[in-house]
Amino acid sequence: MMQKEVYIQESVRQWKDIIAHHLNLDIRKYERTLNKFNRGGLFLFAFFLILALFPSLFAPYSPTERFISYESPSTAHLLGTNDIGNDILSELIYGARISMMVGFASASISTLIGLMIGLCSGYFRGTPDELLMGFTDVVLTIPKIPLIIIIGAFLHPSILTLILVLGLLSWESIARVVRSKTLQIREAGYVKSARCMGFSSFHIMASDIFPNLIHILLPKFMLATASAMISEASLSFLGLGDISMKSWGIMLSFAFSRGGFIRDMWWWYLPPGICITLCVMSIALIGFGFEGGKENEKRGVDTE
């Protein structure tokens, strides 16, 4: 038995070497990177991601199909039905896609804006830096949630406005972090010699500075996703979400306004809450995993 295990381990190792040799990939390096993540977070996140990508595989019914309303959990409806008779489990599974989409889309927007503003002000310094950072400070002092509520109330509630509003109002901390790191990298020898050689500013920013910012951008991106999902849930709960796209926040809001809490139907209001918590937690855990990685990791060196 032992012999066989050793043999299997040995052949796995050989295969890895062969793949590494032929594809010019260092698999062990990727394994080390993987070790840095929080495994639990990664597992949970993969679970939610699969739910979001292929809801039809897991949901027993279509989320719009109608049955008898206010039913308790049974074998036919594992989490019962809601006020208009939709199956709550199916609703929950289809909601994953919308909640995660809002989170990732608005985090992408805010990361992109933060990256550009931070890079420009850190690289050019001087007047552009003062203007951009002054603007960032102004945005930083705006109370976010009240502003989002007001904007959400005036604009037609749709998922696109929600993404835009969340994305356009949460880039400041990313911009500041990127700026401070850029200021540091800018003084490195390779940036100075690239400037000496006459490379364009754009080239230096894109190919010398940006790759060295990734290890701070990724955790920031993950945390921005998590906080955008929470904001989406709270806005939807306040009734500012898109009713046609049922996210977890909207489910909570309906459970609140259509009698879920009064009738004590815990199977209606608890699952979306738990899903939001777990999903945000998994994303945050992955983000922390990135942050824990060695900051000054250099390519091609065994860091362990």
Add this chain to the structure above:
Amino acid sequence: MSLKAENLSRAYGSGLLGRGKCIFRDVSFELEPGKTFGLMGPSGEGKSTLGRIIAGLERPTDGAVLFNGNPLSKMKKAEYSTFRRRVQMMFQDPTDAFNPRKRIEHSIFEVLKLLEISGTERIRCTKEMLKTTGLPEEVLFRYPSQLSGGQLQRLALGRILLLDPEYIILDEPTSALDVSVQAQVLHLLKKVQAEQGIGYLLISHDEAVIRFMSDSCGELEKGQLGLIEV
């Protein structure tokens, strides 16, 4: 082709409210092709700042850097880009001379691409450069962190030479290296100078290095440049 510093001054922290602290004042000297001007002085006297000003990376508070008789600050775009090619700078720390995320090959080809050199020519240029610097071809496929300080410093010089410069500002090129490697790099610098007639501004606080390399020499002390005999 000449590179001249005229009455350069540099102050830090000058702004609306005060004149700031003056680092050096009225520094003038001239670099000649094929010759080395050594610049000595205690730490914190602004040697490296002076080097960066001559290389056009920083602006002087007062005075001007003249390239072919034209001051840098008044150059047109075309003139400035010739200056940018012709005057290069080499830095102290070899470990951050190359982007840690790129293979050496990438960093070298990037420069050749900037010079608009075509594919087959690129390989020829790279090989020639490796021959001049005396490095094996395999260094191309490494990341900077996998090479030694001496190798990196020689590669950094090689990459600068691809641009065919007339003047190189050497900002303590050997102070991060140990003695035997220092000698290698210095000999390489001398060899390149003899072959291509490049003018050096050598900044160092090591008198032995200055003595070995320089044709003329100056010392920055208390904000003034004093010429000294080598």
